[in-house]
Amino acid sequence: MQPLRGTKDILPEESIIWQYLRDIVTPILSTCNYNEITTPIIENTELFYRTIGDDTDIINKEMYNFFDQSQRKITLRPEGTASIARAFISNKMYNHNSINRLWYLGPMFRYERPQTGRQRQFHQLGIECIGSNNPIADVEVIRLAILILNTLDYKQYKLEINSIGKIEEREQYKSILINYLEKYIKDLDTDSQARIHTNPLRILDSKNSRTQEIIYDAPKLISCLNTESRKYFDNVCELLESLSIPYSINYNLIRGLDYYNDTAFEIKTKELGSQDTICGGGRYNSLIEQLGGPSTPSVGWAIGIERLIILIKNQLKLINICPYVYVINQNLHTQKYTWKVINILETQKTKFELDLSCANFSKQLKKAYNSGAKKCIIIGDNEVNQQNITIKDLESNIQQTIKLEVFIDQIQYVLYSQ
Known part of the structure; x- marks a missing residue:
C-alpha cells in the first residue's frame, strides 16, 4: 500500500x-x-x-x-x-x-x-x-x-x-477589463476565455505566457x-x-x-x-x-x-534528532537500577535512548555508536553492586566509572565537559 x-x-x-x-x-x-x-x-x-x-x-x-x-x-x-x-x-x-x-x-x-x-x-x-x-x-x-x-x-x-x-469599484473595473480582453479573446488561454464574462479578474492571475503579454497593457484596477x-x-x-x-x-x-x-x-x-x-x-x-x-x-x-x-x-540540516546519551544494560537486575539513571536524565531534560534489545554489551555498544549519541552510559552487574555508572565518550572513546551520587551532583560537568 x-x-x-x-x-x-x-x-x-x-x-x-x-x-x-x-x-x-x-x-x-x-x-x-x-x-x-x-x-x-x-x-x-x-x-x-x-x-x-x-x-x-x-x-x-x-x-x-x-x-x-x-x-x-x-x-x-x-x-x-x-x-x-x-x-x-x-x-x-x-x-x-x-x-x-x-x-x-x-x-x-x-x-x-x-x-x-x-x-x-x-x-x-x-x-x-x-x-x-x-x-x-x-x-x-x-x-x-x-x-x-x-x-x-x-x-x-x-x-x-x-x-x-471594494466590490463596486471592482464591478466598474470588470466592465473596462472585459471590453479590453474581448479584442484578444482568441489569443487567451482556454481557462481565461471561459472566465472572461464570469470572473475576468482571475485572468490577471493567469500563468499563461501569451495571456500575460495581453494583460501587461490592460487597464489597471487602480484607475477605478x-x-x-x-x-x-x-x-x-x-x-x-x-x-x-x-x-x-x-x-x-x-x-x-x-x-x-x-x-x-x-x-x-x-x-x-x-x-x-x-x-x-x-x-x-x-x-x-x-x-x-x-x-x-x-x-x-x-x-x-x-x-x-x-x-x-x-x-x-543543523537540526539534530539523535539522542545525546545512549543507555545500555545487562539483565533484569541492572534494568531495575537503570530507572534511577533515567530519572536523572529526564530531570535534566537530557535526550537519551534506552537500548531495548537483549543483545550483549558489544552489540549494544555498536548500536550506541550508530545512534549518533555523544555519550554512552553502561550499567552492568558491577555498576549495580557498587552503586556506580560507567560513562563512555563515543567520540574520544574515553571511559570513566563514577559513583551514582557524583553523577547526580555533577551531571552537567560529567556529560558536557568534553
Whole structure:
C-alpha cells in the first residue's frame, strides 16, 4: 500500500523540523498577542461556496466533497480563513474582544496536480487580525510574515502589494477589463476565455505566457479606485516604508479568493519555479458579515509550510534528532537500577535512548555508536553492586566509572565537559 497521490508521510526526522518551525513561530506571534486557534478539518460545503467564490478553481476543480452518513454535504477545508470566520461567529468571539488576533497551523486539502511545493494535503500557517479597519493592521500582519522569514534566516524573497478596491469599484473595473480582453479573446488561454464574462479578474492571475503579454497593457484596477480606497492604500505603503520593509506594487496582483478587498499582498521567491508564492493574504472586510456575523473588518495571511521547508532546508540540516546519551544494560537486575539513571536524565531534560534489545554489551555498544549519541552510559552487574555508572565518550572513546551520587551532583560537568 502506498500513500495517495499528493499526500506524504511526515517521518520522525521531518517531524522535528515541524516542531522547530512551531518553536520559532509561537513566541513571535505570542509576543504580539496572537493566540492559537484550531478548527475542524471538515466543514459544511456551503461555508466555502459562500465565501470563496463560484467561479474559482478551488470551487470548480479542487475541493474534496463528500456526503456523510446523515447525507450532509461535507468538505475537507481547502483554506483556513473561512473556517476561522465561521468559528468567530459560531463562538460569538466578538462579544469578548473588539480585536481578535488569531493564528493557526494545520492541514488543508485541494485536488491539484502535485509538484514541488504543492501537495493535495498541504499545511498552512496563518494569522488573522479580526476587528480593525486601520491600515496599521494590514502592516502589522505583513510585518509578522517578514519577521518570521527573517528569523528563519531566509532573505531571498520580495513583497508585492496591490489594492483591489471594494466590490463596486471592482464591478466598474470588470466592465473596462472585459471590453479590453474581448479584442484578444482568441489569443487567451482556454481557462481565461471561459472566465472572461464570469470572473475576468482571475485572468490577471493567469500563468499563461501569451495571456500575460495581453494583460501587461490592460487597464489597471487602480484607475477605478475612489479617493478613500487610494488613501487607504497610500497609508499602507507609507507605514511599510516607515518600517523600511521593501515592496513593489503589482497592479495585476489579484488573490484567488473572492472575499478579499482593498489590500492584497504576496511574498514571492524565485527558488520554487512556478509555485513562487511563499505567503499570500489581504483584507476581507465583508466575509464575516456575509456568513451571518456582525460587520467585522479583518486582514490576514497564510504561509505554505511545505514550500517554506524547501526554502530553509540548508538551515534545517543543523537540526539534530539523535539522542545525546545512549543507555545500555545487562539483565533484569541492572534494568531495575537503570530507572534511577533515567530519572536523572529526564530531570535534566537530557535526550537519551534506552537500548531495548537483549543483545550483549558489544552489540549494544555498536548500536550506541550508530545512534549518533555523544555519550554512552553502561550499567552492568558491577555498576549495580557498587552503586556506580560507567560513562563512555563515543567520540574520544574515553571511559570513566563514577559513583551514582557524583553523577547526580555533577551531571552537567560529567556529560558536557568534553
